[in-house]
Amino acid sequence: MKQIVLPGEKVDSRDRHNIYVEHSTTYSKVMGLYDKQNNSIIPLEGTYVPHVGDNIVGIIESEKNGVYELDIQHFDRCLLISDRHDELIENGEVISATIRDIENKRTIIVEMPRRLRGGVLIQVKPTKIPRIIGRNDTMAKMISTYTGTHIVIGMNGLIWLDGGDVPHAIEALLRVEREAHVEGLTNRIKLMLEEWKNSTKG
Amino acid sequence: MKANKPELIVDGKRLDGRGFGDLRSIKITANVLDNADGSAYIEWGGNKILAAVYGPKEVFPKHFADPTKARVKCRYSMAPFSSLEEHGRSGPNRRAIEISKVTTNVFENVIMLSEFPGSEIDVFIEVLQGDGGTRAAGITAASVALANAGIHMKDLVYAVSAGKIGEDIVIDLNKIEDNYSDCDMPMAIAPRNNDVLLLQMDGGLSKEDLKKAVSMVIEAGKKISSVQKEALKKVYTGIAEKYESNGV
Numbered sequence: 388m389k390q391i392v393l394p395g396e397k398v399d400s401r402d403r404h405n406i407y408v409e410h411s412t413t414y415s416k417v418m419g420l421y422d423k424q425n426n427s428i429i430p431l432e433g434t435y436v437p438h439v440g441d442n443i444v445g446i447i448e449s450e451k452n453g454v455y456e457l458d459i460q461h462f463d464r465c466l467l468i469s470d471r472h473d474e475l476i477e478n479g480e481v482i483s484a485t486i487r488d489i490e491n492k493r494t495i496i497v498e499m500p501r502r503l504r505g506g507v508l509i510q511v512k513p514t515k516i517p518r519i520i521g522r523n524d525t526m527a528k529m530i531s532t533y534t535g536t537h538i539v540i541g542m543n544g545l546i547w548l549d550g551g552d553v554p555h556a557i558e559a560l561l562r563v564e565r566e567a568h569v570e571g572l573t574n575r576i577k578l579m580l581e582e583w584k585n586s587t588k589g
Numbered sequence: 590m591k592a593n594k595p596e597l598i599v600d601g602k603r604l605d606g607r608g609f610g611d612l613r614s615i616k617i618t619a620n621v622l623d624n625a626d627g628s629a630y631i632e633w634g635g636n637k638i639l640a641a642v643y644g645p646k647e648v649f650p651k652h653f654a655d656p657t658k659a660r661v662k663c664r665y666s667m668a669p670f671s672s673l674e675e676h677g678r679s680g681p682n683r684r685a686i687e688i689s690k691v692t693t694n695v696f697e698n699v700i701m702l703s704e705f706p707g708s709e710i711d712v713f714i715e716v717l718q719g720d721g722g723t724r725a726a727g728i729t730a731a732s733v734a735l736a737n738a739g740i741h742m743k744d745l746v747y748a749v750s751a752g753k754i755g756e757d758i759v760i761d762l763n764k765i766e767d768n769y770s771d772c773d774m775p776m777a778i779a780p781r782n783n784d785v786l787l788l789q790m791d792g793g794l795s796k797e798d799l800k801k802a803v804s805m806v807i808e809a810g811k812k813i814s815s816v817q818k819e820a821l822k823k824v825y826t827g828i829a830e831k832y833e834s835n836g837v
Contacts, residue, residue, distance in 0.1 A: 407701070416742060433740070
């Protein structure tokens with residue numbers, strides 16, 4: 388059973404991202420869901436904390452000598468250092484990339500840019516992204532197969548969609564964001580998607 | 590002591606019928622503004638205050654950025670229509686600048702600044718209607734808004750004022766009591782181990798009076814804390830209940 392904990396509440400967790408230790412007592416530093424069985428805290432709100440290897444989605448803001456600056460809706464600077472000078476990415480283009488390095492905790496360096504042409508970009512709370520992806524990609528895959536939409540999820544909270552039934556896919560994603568903490572979500576989303584599928588057939 | 594001072598305590602009761610240690614009614618609603626990262630609305634007696642939190646975000650102007658820690662920027666302001674007197678114009682005045690500064694100091698001590706280096710956290714406290722003790726109510730609401738924004742912090746701060754009327758120590762002074770009391774002392778406390786984060790005093794208290802006032806503040810704080818926690822949890826339990834009752 389999960390319970391809501393608030394900043395300053397005593398918890399018994401080893402999840403060092405969401406706790407702090409003072410006088411050998413452990414306290415939560417976020418508002419989150421505390422799972423007693425595996426001693427984890429899942430934050431309910433908050434900004435994106437970048438990690439090496441994360442996939443992010445961003446918009447190209449400017450370019451200088453092959454170094455692109457990306458807008459990823461985060462207070463850290465995000466740079467893409469491109470070695471392919473023959474292929475220029477234009478300002479305003481949406482790309483997805485992988486974080487290679489975080490310099491001085493302030494500048495995010497990304498690599499392996501993938502262009503995302505056309506489509507729609509939406510923003511959700513970064514803390515809800517793990518739920519939107521689901522365990523082993525199940526949730527994102529399910530929405531993608533039912534609506535026929537190509538979905539690219541950035542850990543920073545930006546999601547790019549293209550093709551298929553985009554409005555329904557967005558509605559499903561926003562519902563996952565809104566109800567991420569309520570149990571039995573996968574079933575509810577599945578029910579909703581099936582209902583849509585049947586109504587479009589008939 | 591002011592001339593024609595009204596009688597503030599009649600038959601052992603205060604003007605609004607409260608006992609010496611009683612709080613006014615407190616109602617907090619969290620997550621009221623969509624554009625803000627976190628927000629809260631508090632109705633504390635006659636006070637009506639809106640608090641909004643933005644961040645962590647890029648520092649503006651940029652040269653204020655600190656590469657080792659985040660910067661907290663609080664802005665307390667009273668709406669021109671918030672009070673019966675004094676607040677004829679909008680914008681910061683001497684009093685608002687002082688309160689903004691002490692509020693900043695309160696939150697700098699609970700927010701984990703080193704986790705968001707080079708960023709800025711904005712806290713806005715907007716008093717829509719004031720009835721004494723607005724800085725305390727503002728801090729209480731702002732701390733709910735900070736938790737609602739998911740900012741990493743050590744504790745959920747509350748604040749309340751204590752005071753002295755004649756020979757009696759009272760808690761949570763309203764406007765009239767504030768104006769004519771012998772002492773008014775707002776305090777902000779981190780309830781985890783009762784760290785004092787703000788203590789201002791207008792008037793004077795003896796050593797014994799101060800001890801009594803602090804213990805009354807801590808006693809009243811338990812109630813304020815529970816209202817704050819209730820408000821934060823309600824944002825999420827409200828959505829959950831909708832489905833649990835349906836049995837889905």
